[in-house]
Amino acid sequence: MIVASIGLTVGVLDQRLFSVIVAMAVVTTMAFAADPALALEPVADA
Secondary structure, eight states: OOOHHHHHHHTOOOHHHHHHHHHHHHHHHHHHHHHHSOOOOOOOOO
């Protein structure tokens, strides 16, 4: 989100693309918060 904000400020991103990036970040965060099993866990060494 910080990189997206900087991109918007500098003019690399337009408002629509910034909105899409923010929406994707919120949806991803909510998905992992709702189901922690989706989070990546380190694989134990065999």
